[in-house]
Amino acid sequence: MTVKLKDIAKHLNVSVSTVSRVINNRDRVDEKTRKRILEALEEFQYRPNEVARSLKSKTTKAIGLIVPGISNYFFATVIKGVEAIARQHGYHLILCMSDEDKEREGEYTDFLLQRQISGLVVAIVGREAGFFQKYKNLGIPVVFIDNLPDIDDNFDYVVIDNVKASRELTNHLIHIGHQKIAMITGSLHESVSDERLEGWKKALTENGIPINKKWVGIGDFKQESGYRIMQGFLQQAELPTAIVAANNLLAYGAMQAIMEAGLRIPEDIAVVCFDAIDFIGLIKPQLTSVIQPAEDIGTIAGEIILRKMNQTKMKVFERIMLEPQLEIKESCGYSKQADKK
Amino acid sequence: MTVKLKDIAKHLNVSVSTVSRVINNRDRVDEKTRKRILEALEEFQYRPNEVARSLKSKTTKAIGLIVPGISNYFFATVIKGVEAIARQHGYHLILCMSDEDKEREGEYTDFLLQRQISGLVVAIVGREAGFFQKYKNLGIPVVFIDNLPDIDDNFDYVVIDNVKASRELTNHLIHIGHQKIAMITGSLHESVSDERLEGWKKALTENGIPINKKWVGIGDFKQESGYRIMQGFLQQAELPTAIVAANNLLAYGAMQAIMEAGLRIPEDIAVVCFDAIDFIGLIKPQLTSVIQPAEDIGTIAGEIILRKMNQTKMKVFERIMLEPQLEIKESCGYSKQADKK
DNA sequence: CTGAAAGCGCTAACAT
DNA sequence: ATGTTAGCGCTTTCAG
Numbered sequence: 001m002t003v004k005l006k007d008i009a010k011h012l013n014v015s016v017s018t019v020s021r022v023i024n025n026r027d028r029v030d031e032k033t034r035k036r037i038l039e040a041l042e043e044f045q046y047r048p049n050e051v052a053r054s055l056k057s058k059t060t061k062a063i064g065l066i067v068p069g070i071s072n073y074f075f076a077t078v079i080k081g082v083e084a085i086a087r088q089h090g091y092h093l094i095l096c097m098s099d100e101d102k103e104r105e106g107e108y109t110d111f112l113l114q115r116q117i118s119g120l121v122v123a124i125v126g127r128e129a130g131f132f133q134k135y136k137n138l139g140i141p142v143v144f145i146d147n148l149p150d151i152d153d154n155f156d157y158v159v160i161d162n163v164k165a166s167r168e169l170t171n172h173l174i175h176i177g178h179q180k181i182a183m184i185t186g187s188l189h190e191s192v193s194d195e196r197l198e199g200w201k202k203a204l205t206e207n208g209i210p211i212n213k214k215w216v217g218i219g220d221f222k223q224e225s226g227y228r229i230m231q232g233f234l235q236q237a238e239l240p241t242a243i244v245a246a247n248n249l250l251a252y253g254a255m256q257a258i259m260e261a262g263l264r265i266p267e268d269i270a271v272v273c274f275d276a277i278d279f280i281g282l283i284k285p286q287l288t289s290v291i292q293p294a295e296d297i298g299t300i301a302g303e304i305i306l307r308k309m310n311q312t313k314m315k316v317f318e319r320i321m322l323e324p325q326l327e328i329k330e331s332c333g334y335s336k337q338a339d340k341k
Numbered sequence: 342m343t344v345k346l347k348d349i350a351k352h353l354n355v356s357v358s359t360v361s362r363v364i365n366n367r368d369r370v371d372e373k374t375r376k377r378i379l380e381a382l383e384e385f386q387y388r389p390n391e392v393a394r395s396l397k398s399k400t401t402k403a404i405g406l407i408v409p410g411i412s413n414y415f416f417a418t419v420i421k422g423v424e425a426i427a428r429q430h431g432y433h434l435i436l437c438m439s440d441e442d443k444e445r446e447g448e449y450t451d452f453l454l455q456r457q458i459s460g461l462v463v464a465i466v467g468r469e470a471g472f473f474q475k476y477k478n479l480g481i482p483v484v485f486i487d488n489l490p491d492i493d494d495n496f497d498y499v500v501i502d503n504v505k506a507s508r509e510l511t512n513h514l515i516h517i518g519h520q521k522i523a524m525i526t527g528s529l530h531e532s533v534s535d536e537r538l539e540g541w542k543k544a545l546t547e548n549g550i551p552i553n554k555k556w557v558g559i560g561d562f563k564q565e566s567g568y569r570i571m572q573g574f575l576q577q578a579e580l581p582t583a584i585v586a587a588n589n590l591l592a593y594g595a596m597q598a599i600m601e602a603g604l605r606i607p608e609d610i611a612v613v614c615f616d617a618i619d620f621i622g623l624i625k626p627q628l629t630s631v632i633q634p635a636e637d638i639g640t641i642a643g644e645i646i647l648r649k650m651n652q653t654k655m656k657v658f659e660r661i662m663l664e665p666q667l668e669i670k671e672s673c674g675y676s677k678q679a680d681k682k
Numbered sequence: 683c684t685g686a687a688a689g690c691g692c693t694a695a696c697a698t
Numbered sequence: 699a700t701g702t703t704a705g706c707g708c709t710t711t712c713a714g
Contacts, residue, residue: 002479004691015701020693030699050455051401052691054392055706065436070417079411083438095406095436097424111433115391138343158667223622252623281564282593283623345707356685363711369683393707396690 002042015051023048038066052115061306064120066105067098073277073296075123078145081298082121090181091118100125112139119305121298123147126189129155135167141308143301148191156308158300158320162192165290165324166199166244167206169272172326173242174207176334178270182240184250184282192219196246196274215240219250226253234261242266242332245273251287256330266333270313276327286329293322305329344385345600353381366387395457402430404646405438405453405461407446414618414634416464419486422639423462430647432459441466452491460646462639464488467530482649484642497649499641503533506631506665507540507585508547510613513629513667514583517675519611523556523581525570525591534562537587537615556581561592567594567643575602583607583673586614587665592628596672607674617668628673633665 005023009016016034021027022037023046029037040046054060063086067075079095086093094112098105102125109131120135122143129149135142144157173181183200187195197216204211214236221227224247233240234257245251251273260268265271265285275294276287304318330332332340347362350357353376362368363378364387370378381387395401404427408416427434432586435453439446441600443466450472453461460482468491476483485498514522524541527534545552555577558612560566567586574581575598586592592614601608606626616635617628645659669675 005693006691015700016692017694019702021700026694028699033699047451048397049456049457049691051392051395051457053693055390055396055690055708056692058693058706060392062435070411070420071414073412076411076417079436080438082705083436092456093436094403095420095424095434097421110388114388115433195684246429255623282596284625346709347707357708358686358710365709367709371683374684390707393690394709396692396706397708397710399690570687658685 002049003046004049005046008037008040008044008046011044012036017216030277033241043088045204057241058116060116061091061116062094062115062117063091063302064108064117064122066098066108066112066120066122066124067124068125069097070095070173074292077277078123078298078301081295081300082302083298085299085302085306088100091306092338098125102128104125106131111132111142118309119143121145121231121301121305124149127191141305142211143304145301146192150191153319154315154317156320158297158304158318158319158322159322160292161321162195163199163202165274165326166196166246167203167331168199168326169274170200170203170244171207172328172334173244173270173292173332174203174209174291175273176332178242179209180212180215180238180240181209181242181244182212182217182233183244183246184217184219184226184254185246186219186221186225186250188218196244200244212311219249221249223249223253223256226250227257229254230254230257234258239267242270242272245271247274248276248287248289251276251289251331252283266331270333271331278328285331288329288332288334289327291325293324293326343390343391344387346387349378349381349385349455350389353377357370362493375499375640383632384407393418399457400650401457401459402432403435403456403458404432404643405435405437405449405456405458405463407439407449407453407461407463407465408508409441409464409466410438411436415487415616415633418618418635419464419639422636423643424639426640426643426647432643439466443467443469446544447472453644454481459650460484462486462642462646465490468532484645484648486638486642487533493533494660495656495658497645497659499638499663500643500666501633503536504540504543506615507537507587508544509540509667510615510631511541511544511585513550513669513675514585514611514613514673515550517542517673519583521553521556521579522550522583522585523553523558523574524585524587525558525560525567525595527560527562527566527591529559534559534587537585541585562588562590564590564594567591568598569594571595571598575599575604581610581643583611583613586612588615589617589630591627592617592630592672593624610675612672615665617670629670629673631665631667631676634663637663640650 005019009019019037021029022034069077096108123146127150185197188194199269217229219229231279243254245254250269255271258265263269272288274290275292276289300320350360360378362370363375411417415444420576437449446466462484464487468620526538529535558570560570586595592612599606604610613629615631616633617630641661
């Protein structure tokens, strides 16, 4: 049996409230009794029961986290960011993986709500977020990352400007001489895929390059999907000279297909993508890509939650768009092309 | 304000206990009142407060998880395994990252304890586990993964036999003709590093190959460390023809150093390691390595916790050693060597 | 079959 | 300065 407040109190012939006071450093307590209590606390290795505290204080100091999975380096890094902030403030993380499953996402939402979490950071699967209303009603702060819901703009989020990032990535290709640029993206039911496709279109249009629908591949953010789509491109009469992939796995798949077809990267076909975080440095050719500031996304999301928790007026929303970093490596062939600026 | 049992009871002019009964499907309740209650529950969108339930039931259904970090694919996958089991049983995960810091590990231990977790899965940083005694006293099941504490054998764990795995990995090199085999491992304060070094020694000794202390590099499981140690090897008069690295990052670092020195892998120096989970398939040459069944480690750890929770006698310990998989790829040069069997 | 009441461990008025 | 007591929201005897 673990020792509780009452045990300490009884042992010292004082009241539980006095003990509670010294534990929480509240009010005045006589120095002598304080000392005695402190000693007993130590002697009995007393540790407050946080469940009881939570029930009383109505705050669990738990931050719920719903992500598709953590094998993805991006999400692993975001979580690392949230964890850092949480730890600094005595909060903890309840980790839930939706595994790209809408239903599971909904289940976890209810689950976390019942567990009285103090805040939620979520990367939703689709573009709907009906569940969010519940949180709003309860006054629990929710911060969206990655995909954004397709509702009004009245919510907090931390993302990058995907349209802009994709546009710049594509513009880089155009800038170094490419005209025949294909796009491989994920499901258009996700804002991220959709916006990256949008940025690609924008760049082409702005540069007077017609959009070739045959060069748009819609997949699912997995390597297999990039591979398959690229194979499709390769079977067409006219080949693109460059590929924009909406994430790293799609790019890896495309690269496989290109290399298997006996073509060279970037000489025959250039490849660029999002989030090619090659911490290994051994993938050849190294991928030119737009890198999201994943850890910052996590820390900022955490900070927003903490901030919102201590304010009653939740109507002011923080809509954070961070700047991604364009990292030019080998796969775009930049160094081998003339700079036409 | 969220709706509670009392509100429903009052609304229906029944007692809270009756409402509680239908929620938990306990005892007999008149069909009519049950129906009325069920409807009200639905109407008011009642959701039980799990904190209150936990206080009463003295079980939180929370599994604590302490790992160095989740950027490491191995841990990310272990967690995925634990999550699957937890979810199936209505448990949830509290994720803590020690960041390889002993002190932080200890803090999180206390932290989780106060939060009344039902069980703990932990990858300890060093080999000590003084805190473990606390858990033993409280009757909370703890399962160790990865590193094992340097105490008696009276605890539960799920690991692989590192000595054996490392011995087999090294034997594979010897088998295909190598004699000059160097070892790069992590801190010997960790059982994992130590055992992998042990296995390497064993293989050499068994094959009558003398152990050259100059070919033992002690690093810290990071890529930088592998790079630095390999550079040291390369400066010596005699070069090894093969390297055994205790994890993937050490191997990547070594590969960098080898390639920078203008040497080829595996022609000049072969490289093998642990856990080269190359889900990308683009790292060249592909690494021969011993792969730990990470997801299984997670699920089994989760299952042990659930099992132990429902039994009072905690004295019987589950010591699970899973079989890793030796994956022969390109980096050992197998296909280019004659099989001397 | 249903209700009243105790209590999980703690905090915070309120009283002394 | 310290003690008494009423809950936090729920489950569970124990009566009725």
